[in-house]
């Protein structure tokens with residue numbers, strides 16, 4: 001695809017789906033700003049992406065960090081054509097043992113962080129720009145051990161509609177991409193290797209395509225929403241092998 005002269009911001013762009021998206025856009029000629037909390041992850045990603053990538057460290061749950069991100073992006077790019085609100089954590093815990101700290105952390109990053117990422121960067125969005133919120137197909141499922149994560153992602157799916165209404169007068173579209181199980185390593189961060197292996201085997205068994213998706217498959221869906229889906233706003237593109245549809 002051709003993304004020449006396009007500027008994009010990808011939160012959580014140093015790894016997984018966000019990195020695959022950054023690579024897709026840079027390979028197509030775009031300039032991207034990637035964010036995340038780990039400087040080492042960002043440095044490695046920046047190295048692989050080359051000089052059309054800018055790495056900006058920050059926590060999406062911190063409003064001062066989001067203000068700093070906005071200033072830096074303004075200085076680097078001036079305006080942006082696509083904003084990918086992709087940063088997130090996927091902590092899964094049994095309902096009974098879920099702590100207040102875990103609840104607050106999930107909502108602070110996945111929900112509050114997403115909302116204020118859009119609010120802070122909105123002034124930089126050009127006419128015709130696309131915003132893509134990364135939710136999850138679990139926003140429409142009742143999966144064990146995911147009640148807090150899924151509720152946060154359902155909030156994001158809802159926000160795609162409301163923010164689409166808010167930004168419509170500016171000619172900005174807002175949509176949601178909802179991945180199913182994608183093998184990015186996020187599970188291994190959030191649970192033991194043994195639990196991750198068991199969780200993965202279950203997800204493959206109950207998926208109509210009998211496989212995980214790839215980060216690149218989600219990257220292409222997100223890029224489509226941001227750049228090509230010019231008559232689509234407030235919508236959700238589910239990319240999950242059909243598990244919530246068939």
Ligand SMILES: NC(=O)c1ccc[n+]([C@@H]2O[C@H](COP(=O)([O-])OP(=O)(O)OC[C@H]3O[C@@H](n4cnc5c(N)ncnc54)[C@H](OP(=O)(O)O)[C@@H]3O)[C@@H](O)[C@H]2O)c1
Pocket residue numbers: 011012013014015016017018035036037038039041058059060061086087088089090109113134135136137178179180181182183184185186189
């Ligand atoms: N993989 C799946 O099966 C799956 C399924 C459905 C939805 N998703 C969603 O897809 C998105 C990408 O996940 P992924 O699978 O690609 O996992 P990943 O590789 O862990 O990517 C998540 C990224 O978000 C960043 N991040 C996390 N917390 C942050 C914070 N507070 N501030 C800034 N950056 C933060 C992480 O970097 P740092 O840790 O360095 O901050 C990381 O680069 C997430 O929103 C996830 O919920 C994933």
